[in-house]
Amino acid sequence: MSTDIELLPEILTRRAGAEPDRTAYVFLNENGTESDVLSYRDLHRRALAVAAELGARCVPGDRALLIFPQCPEFLVAYFGCLYAGVVAVPLNPPRPTGIPAATRSIVQDCRPAAVLTLGAGVDLLCALPEQWCPAEHWIGVDLLPPVDTATVVAAQPDSIAFLQYTSGSTAAPKGVMVSHGNLIANEEMIRTSFGHDRDSTLVGWAPFFHDQGLIGNALQPLYVGAQGVQMAPTTFIRRPLLWLSAISRYRGHTSGGPNFAFDACVARLAAGAEPEPGLDLSCWQVAFNGAEPIRADTLERFAEAFAPYGFRARGLYPCYGLAEATLLAAGSVKGRGALTLEVDPDALAQRRYAPAGERSRTLIASGRAPRGETLRIVDPETGRVCPPDRVGEIWLSGGHVAQGYWEREAATAKTFHARCADEPGLDFLRTGDLGLLLDDELYVVGRLEDVVIIRGRNIYPQDIELTVQAAHPALRPGACAAFAVPGGEAERLVVVQEVLREYLDVADPADVLGAIRAAVVREHSLSLGDLVLTLPSRLPKTSSGKIMRAAARRNYLAAEFESWPQLPSPREATESQARS
Structure with a gap:
């Protein structure tokens, strides 16, 4: 990559000098009103103060944990790390009651020299009930007065800007090494794909420790010179319509x-x-939908529900991304709306495309490869590019593909340096996602490692989960996990589904169980090996809301799901049904 490109620290410095009073970020409180405003000059001067503090305590290349709520100090700390040459590690704040296993894994893996947080948070984090972080330096970012000068370590395109730890939806979190050059490459892809300029205000609520929240919602507006409006994810969860109001x-x-x-x-x-x-949502030109399976019925219901408020369906923008590609890997066409494809689910079970016949499954196009990216659908067994009618693994190449996993050489070689037999000169990122490429449009089908093989059929768990959730009104949307477990000569298909809280005391469990089993047989010609109805918020999820199927499988095998109602264990119930 060329060394004369302008990197993010240089972009902030330039903007702070050229338009110091221009608003970079607006932060909203839990009522949706402004709580903080950050100009380019404020961000630059405060980031310099953090860089000076880090420069006195750390050396370039050291890691620093960033532990903040959704607040300006996170961005101050992040750019302070970039200025100091310290590798930022955004972290989901630990809970007061204990340290999640994923947090302990991240801390152990990156071995931080410093922790950046709010001044009030230093004592709270140090007082947690277990020794969880060996960092020597604990810095309250909001306690540092802004400065006008500080020693800035010149960033290089190939130097690591930060570690984006994967969500752990399928395994222990791994630190994706995102370089300064990766950031610029992907920010440019986002700019061109979304059609952004300095007047394109971005509104976000995804947490900054998540790649969508940081790279999409926070860094993209700074990159293009637009205003970024930020609200806390907890505000969105409690009052989703405040998002639309913003x-x-x-x-x-x-x-x-x-x-x-x-x-x-x-x-x-x-x-x-x-x-x-x-x-009035008539201003909303790019309503992107990503980070988990995209549902056609969701898009239709949203467009219909908010059309009276000015929302236009052509603003719907399905997309696809992952931390290993910095963020964006495919995006729709701005102003086109969602593109759907009706396919034969039986053909899809054989990893091939055929138009829908008597039965149908709707796929949503996640868009096209952005300029600068090579996207291929590859047979994971042969390493050869698939014909257009075949499902294969999504492979990517380009300047936005990260350097690899922190201190995991074998995993880096396997995932980031794959070679396609048809293009031997390129290194490819193996995404682990299955997809179909038709007319240059990417359709994501599922996760390679989540596919369940039942009697020779490839069963995509998200298809089963969608059928289950729609089987009865008592079932909680987005709270279902389908996976396989050993079952004698063949694998058994297991479903764990949460029940809505308002139905816990009124729904008939026998009706709910029967409706689910009947729907799965009707839609997929499958019998469930086991079916667990559990209480709300029991299924493990990532920070972006994706179900962690591997973790759900582990919990199931350990009999950790509390069944609803208090009945004999699901296995006992299944065995009893079989005997009868």
Whole structure:
């Protein structure tokens, strides 16, 4: 990569000098009103103060944990690390009651020299009930007065900017080494794919420790010179319609989130919640949907529900990304809306495409490869590019593909340096996702390692989960996990599904169980090996809301799911049904 490109620390420095009073970020409180405003000059001067503090305590290449709520100090700390040459490690704040296993794994893996947090948080983090972080330096970022000068370590395109730890949806978190050059390459891909300029206000609520929240919602507006409006993820969870109010009030050009975010807004509206008076979503040109399986019915319901408030279906923007590609790997066409494809599910079970016949499954196009990326669908067994009608693994190559996993040479070689037999001169990133490429449009089918093989059929768990959730009104949307477990001569298909809290005391468990089993037989010609109904919030999820199927499988095998109602264990119930 060329060394004369302008990297993010240089972009911030330039903007702070050229337009110091221009608003870079607006932060909203839990009521949706402004709590903080950060100009380019404020961000630059405060980041210099952090760089000076780090420079006195650390050496370039050291790692620093960034532990913050959704607040300006996170961005101050992040750019302070970039200025100091210290590798930032954004971290989900630990819970007061204990340290999650994923947090302990990240800390042990990256061996931080420093922890950057709020001043009030230093004592709280140090007082947690277990020794969890050996970092020598604990710095309250909000306690540092801004400065005008500090020693800045010149960033290089190939130097590591930060470690983005994977969500752990399928395994222990791994630190993706994202370089300064990777960041710039992907920010440019986002800019061109989304059609951004300095007037394209972005509104976001995804946490900054997540790649979507940091690279998409926070760094993209700084890259293009636009304003970024930020609200806390907890605010969105409690009051989803405040998100839409923020888009309306600040005339947001771009905003989005995982599929469940759109479902949550529709559900709140259906439950009788009133949008803010004067809600006008006509400004919303890119309503991106990514980070988990995208549902056609979700997009349709959202577009229909909010059309009276100015939302246009052509603003829907399905996309696909992953931390190993920095963020964006495929995006829709701006202004086109969602593109769907009706396919034969039986053909898909054989990893091939055929138009829908008597039975149908709807696929959503996640868009096209952005300029600068090579995207291929590859047979994971042979390493050869698949014909257009075949499902294979999604492989990527380009300047946005990260350097690898922190201190994991074998995993880096396997994942980041794959060679396609048809293009031997390129290194490819193996995404682990299965997809189909038709007319240059990418359709993501599922995770390679999540596929369940039953009597020779490839069963995609998200298909089963969608059928299960729709089988009865008592079932909680987005809270289902389907996976396989050993079962004698063949694998058994297991489903764990949460029940909505308001139905716990009124629904008939026999009706719910029967409806699920009948729906799976009807839609997929499959019998479930086991079916567990459990209480709300029992299924493990990533920070972006994706179900952690591998963790759910482990919990199931350890009999850790509390069944609803208090009945004999699901295995005992299944065995009893078999005997009868």
